[in-house]
Amino acid sequence: MKTTANQTDMTDSFCALLQVPANPDASKRHRMLNNRLAGLDLANTCNRCGGCGQYSFCAMYGSTCFGCGGSGMVAPKLTAALYRKAEALVESGKLAEYLTDLRAKTEAKRAADRAVNGVMTAWRASGVSEAYNWHKAAQGVPYDEEISDTVNAPMCELFDAVNKAAQLCDRNTFTYRLRSVKTAEERKALDAEFATMRFELAKQAEAAVAQIQELAKLIPAIQEKHNAKA
Numbered sequence: 001m002k003t004t005a006n007q008t009d010m011t012d013s014f015c016a017l018l019q020v021p022a023n024p025d026a027s028k029r030h031r032m033l034n035n036r037l038a039g040l041d042l043a044n045t046c047n048r049c050g051g052c053g054q055y056s057f058c059a060m061y062g063s064t065c066f067g068c069g070g071s072g073m074v075a076p077k078l079t080a081a082l083y084r085k086a087e088a089l090v091e092s093g094k095l096a097e098y099l100t101d102l103r104a105k106t107e108a109k110r111a112a113d114r115a116v117n118g119v120m121t122a123w124r125a126s127g128v129s130e131a132y133n134w135h136k137a138a139q140g141v142p143y144d145e146e147i148s149d150t151v152n153a154p155m156c157e158l159f160d161a162v163n164k165a166a167q168l169c170d171r172n173t174f175t176y177r178l179r180s181v182k183t184a185e186e187r188k189a190l191d192a193e194f195a196t197m198r199f200e201l202a203k204q205a206e207a208a209v210a211q212i213q214e215l216a217k218l219i220p221a222i223q224e225k226h227n228a229k230a
């Protein structure tokens with residue numbers, strides 16, 4: 001790496017070193033590069049917000065810091081000295097560690113985003129709403145009441161629980177919680193807390209889908225029992 005290299009060459013060298021994929025959108029590529037530098041602790045803490053990503057005159061109205069775009073970190077100048085530091089971190093396995101962690105978090109976020117819809121889809125696909133009449137169930141007709149109580153009610157509970165858990169780690173809640181963050185450490189802790197919640201939500205949704213599919217299997221037996229009585 002020549003110290004005379006211009007900044008564009010520098011960007012290309014850093015992107016190659018830190019495995020930033022090619023992207024026709026230069027600003028996206030830059031953002032990814034900066035995220036990786038931050039992930040390797042090579043970025044600088046934003047002076048304006050002190051690393052929390054929020055900047056406001058009044059504690060009640062948090063707002064995204066425009067010094068760092070809310071990330072809490074600002075891009076360092078791409079120099080030969082920084083390149084050598086980054087190279088050492090790549091060799092020590094720190095980059096691989098960061099990328100593995102990033103993939104896990106991205107996957108958890110995707111799974112969390114799909115969680116509510118996934119459970120709703122399984123609930124619909126179970127056919128429970130076609131298997132009984134809720135109006136008759138409310139009037140106490142034995143067959144409809146049994147389907148309602150033993151099949152649909154627990155499905156509804158599973159859905160509600162996933163829906164509630166999803167709200168606790170959705171974007172709005174994150175933005176709201178971010179308002180009370182004051183330091184870079186608190187910001188990191190909040191990110192980690194949400195990553196864990198999303199991971200747990202994805203597992204909860206998967207379990208709920210499996211339980212809904214099991215509950216649906218009760219329907220034919222209940223139908224048979226009541227047909228035999230009739």
Ligand SMILES: [Zn+2]
Nearest residue numbers: 046049065068
């Ligand atoms: Zn900032």
